[in-house]
Structure formats: C-alpha cells, structure tokens
Amino acid sequence: MTGVGDRQPPFGAPLDARGDRAGGRLGRPGGEARLTECVGRKEGARAGTMGSPTLVLGIETSCDETAAAVVTEQGAVLSSVVSSQAALHATYGGVVPEIASRRHLELVAPVVRRALEEAETTLDQVDRVAVTQGPGLVGALLVGLSAAKGIAWAGRLPLVPVDHLEGHVASLYLGPEPLEPPFLCLLASGGHTLLLAVRERGRSERLGTTLDDAAGEAFDKGARLLGLGYPGGAEIDRVAEEGDRAAFPFPVARVPGLDFSFSGLKTALLYAVRELGEDEARRRHSDLAASYQHAIVRALTSRLREGAAQTGLERLAVVGGVSANSALRAALPDVHFAPLDLCTDNAAMIASAARYVQPLPYPSYLGLDAYASAA
Numbered sequence: 270m271t272g273v274g275d276r277q278p279p280f281g282a283p284l285d286a287r288g289d290r291a292g293g294r295l296g297r298p299g300g301e302a303r304l305t306e307c308v309g310r311k312e313g314a315r316a317g318t319m320g321s322p323t324l325v326l327g328i329e330t331s332c333d334e335t336a337a338a339v340v341t342e343q344g345a346v347l348s349s350v351v352s353s354q355a356a357l358h359a360t361y362g363g364v365v366p367e368i369a370s371r372r373h374l375e376l377v378a379p380v381v382r383r384a385l386e387e388a389e390t391t392l393d394q395v396d397r398v399a400v401t402q403g404p405g406l407v408g409a410l411l412v413g414l415s416a417a418k419g420i421a422w423a424g425r426l427p428l429v430p431v432d433h434l435e436g437h438v439a440s441l442y443l444g445p446e447p448l449e450p451p452f453l454c455l456l457a458s459g460g461h462t463l464l465l466a467v468r469e470r471g472r473s474e475r476l477g478t479t480l481d482d483a484a485g486e487a488f489d490k491g492a493r494l495l496g497l498g499y500p501g502g503a504e505i506d507r508v509a510e511e512g513d514r515a516a517f518p519f520p521v522a523r524v525p526g527l528d529f530s531f532s533g534l535k536t537a538l539l540y541a542v543r544e545l546g547e548d549e550a551r552r553r554h555s556d557l558a559a560s561y562q563h564a565i566v567r568a569l570t571s572r573l574r575e576g577a578a579q580t581g582l583e584r585l586a587v588v589g590g591v592s593a594n595s596a597l598r599a600a601l602p603d604v605h606f607a608p609l610d611l612c613t614d615n616a617a618m619i620a621s622a623a624r625y626v627q628p629l630p631y632p633s634y635l636g637l638d639a640y641a642s643a644a
C-alpha cells in the first residue's frame with residue numbers, strides 16, 4: 270500500500286498534529302494528513318485494568334468515515350476515533366467515491382495512531398486486527414483493508430474480516446448494558462434497510478429489505494429536495510423539530526411481506542415542493558421536513574412491530590445511522606438503541622463484531638479482497 274506505511278512514523282508514536290484544517294486539499298505532498306472533525310469515545314483505559322485483556326484493533330473505511338477503535342474481548346470500548354469526511358463531500362451533495370478513497374488514504378494512519386494513543390496502548394499490545402471487508406465503496410474499503418493487512422502482517426497477528434452490516438448489529442453488544450440475542454433488529458442506514466432476526470451473536474437472518482431506496486438515502490434525498498445540507502438525516506431531524514408533522518399527509522408505501530419502499534415517498538415530497546413553489550416551500554420547510562420524517566418513522570416502526578408479531582421475538586432493536594433520529598427514538602421508547610456515537614459508521618462496532626468471526630491466521634489473509642454489495 271502506498272501513502273500510509275511508507276512515509277509515516279510508527280503507529281505507536283504520539284500525534285503531533287491536531288485540529289488543523291486540511292483546507293480541502295486532497296494531497297499533502299511530503300506531509301501527514303491532519304485529523305479534522307475527529308470525534309472520540311472512551312469507556313475505560315487499559316492502564317489500571319486487572320491482568321491483560323485481549324485487545325481488538327478495529328478499522329472502518331467503507332464509506333466516508335475513517336475510523337479506528339480499540340475494544341476488549343469483553344466489549345469495553347477503550348477508544349473509538351471517527352474522522353468524518355462529510356464536509357468534504359457536502360459540496361457535491363453526496364459521497365464522491367474517488368475523493369473518499371484518497372481521503373481515507375491520508376487519514377487511516379493518523380486515525381489508527383490516535384485510537385491506540387487514546388486507549389493508552391501500542392500495537393505490541395494488540396491481539397487481533399479487525400477490518401470492514403464489505404459492503405461499501407470498493408476503493409474506500411481497500412484502503413482500510415490494506416492498512417489492516419499491513420498492520421497485522423507486521424505484527425504477525427491474525428486478521429478478522431468483518432461484514433459492515435454485522436458490525437452495525439454488533440454496536441448493540443458494546444458498553445455497560447449489551448443486548449443479548451434473540452432479538453429483532455431493524456438496520457436502517459445510508460445504504461440498507463433490513464429487518465433481521467438475530468438469534469445468536471454474529472448470525473442474523475434477513476426477514477425484509479428495501480425494494481428501492483434505503484431509509485437513510487430517503488432522508489438524504491429528501492434533505493436535498495428541501496435545500497438542506499448533507500448528510501441529510503441529521504439536518505431533517507434538526508429542522509423537523511420546529512415543524513408540524515401532520516401538515517402534509519405523506520404516504521407510507523404498502524409492500525408485501527416485511528419489505529420496505531421509500532421511493533414513492535420521495536416523489537411525493539418532490540411534488541409537494543413543486544406545488545408550493547420555491548419560496549413557499551422554503552418558508553414551510555420545517556413542516557415539510559417534519560411530515561416527511563414522520564412518514565419514514567411510521568414506515569419503520571410499523572414494519573418493526575409487524576416483524577415482532579410474526580416472529581414472536583420480544584426484544585426489539587434499531588441500529589445504523591437512522592437510529593440516531595430523535596423522532597424514531599421517541600416513537601419506540603421500549604426498543605434498544607445503540608449509543609448515539611455508535612449509530613453512524615465507527616470502528617468500535619467492527620471490532621465488536623470481530624469477536625464472533627473466525628480470525629484468519631498470519632499470513633493467510635494477504636490476498637483478501639473487498640466486496641461492494643451485501644450477498
């Protein structure tokens with residue numbers, strides 16, 4: 270892999286550059302990318318823990334977040350560092366794959382280094398390296414996969430390839446109150462909307478999926494129609510707070526089984542905006558956002574309840590970026606949600622999922638490839 274290992278100091282070295290804007294430049298010849306808009310979480314430190322817990326280093330680069338985390342085998346998050354590229358892609362109204370790959374290339378080493386530093390550990394102490402293998406943008410995935418292979422190979426460590434969607438489910442197994450299967454899980458993210466029966470950790474059965482757009486995609490496209498920023502879900506969530514959710518009677522698609530559909534809803538919003546005209550639509554954008562969000566929330570909650578009735582599964586959970594939505598959380602008070610910082614992409618969930626996947630021994634993983642789509 271070029272650009273990460275060859276001109277960087279060792280991963281254990283302290284960070285010397287923080288909080289500095291890269292100024293939108295993709296390349297930074299001869300220098301290391303600086304971490305911008307980086308958020309972290311820490312539940313505990315290695316220092317002071319009894320004995321030496323098994324440590325999993327997780328790496329996630331499937332879309333536009335460069336993330337690394339250190340998680341113990343018991344599920345304690347020692348560090349979780351996420352550097353979002355959202356600002357970089359906002360100009361284009363969505364993720365530009367080539368830009369995402371290049372940015373991951375710049376950020377993956379400093380993000381891994383910071384995750385180790387915040388966990389108060391070094392690569393010597395890490396027992397396994399976990400990485401997202403797919404689904405996602407292949408160019409983006411390959412950056413994380415190559416970095417993980419390099420780190421694992423250099424330390425003669427096993428590598429654990431993780432499915433990104435299993436990662437989202439495994440966000441529920443972290444923290445002080447992990448959820449135990451069996452449960453019914455709604456995974457609502459930027460690329461997927463799935464209803465899953467989770468009967469044991471690491472294994473889920475797909476009961477329903479979207480026939481067109483994902484729920485997060487519906488939020489993002491709706492936000493674009495309303496002239497709101499990217500990523501759209503959080504923007505709609507924010508603007509909807511001041512709106513009347515009953516102002517526009519947007520439809521919930523009726524599809525057979527436990528599947529979902531959001532493309533008709535998006536078209537309904539488009540027609541409503543056209544009918545109102547640009548000025549009036551802008552004036553009423555909080556009502557439009559609240560009504561649109563309410564339709565998505567109704568679609569998701571009704572499917573979750575139907576799935577529960579059909580499967581008899583009593584415990585319900587929601588994961589993925591859309592699970593950060595405040596209206597969805599309010600509509601499902603009896604349902605388990607991952608902590609807010611583990612809803613959108615992060616590497617702690619990848620390290621968590623790796624605990625239930627057979628590791629590949631050193632050096633059998635060097636030829637491992639990424640995959641773009643869920644099977």
Ligand SMILES: Nc1ncnc2c1ncn2[C@@H]1O[C@H](COP(=O)(O)OP(=O)(O)OP(=O)(O)O)[C@@H](O)[C@H]1O
Pocket residue numbers: 331332404405433437457458459460461484485486488489500501502503506589590591592593594595612613614
């Ligand atoms: N508060 C919110 N309300 C609604 N949607 C939200 C909120 N916050 C984030 N989202 C949506 O979550 C999505 C991003 O979630 P996530 O990072 O899990 O998706 P992804 O990784 O891009 O897709 P996938 O996991 O399917 O590969 C975006 O579509 C975003 O609009």
Ligand SMILES: [Mg+2]
Pocket residue numbers: 433437458459589590613614
């Ligand atoms: Mg995701």
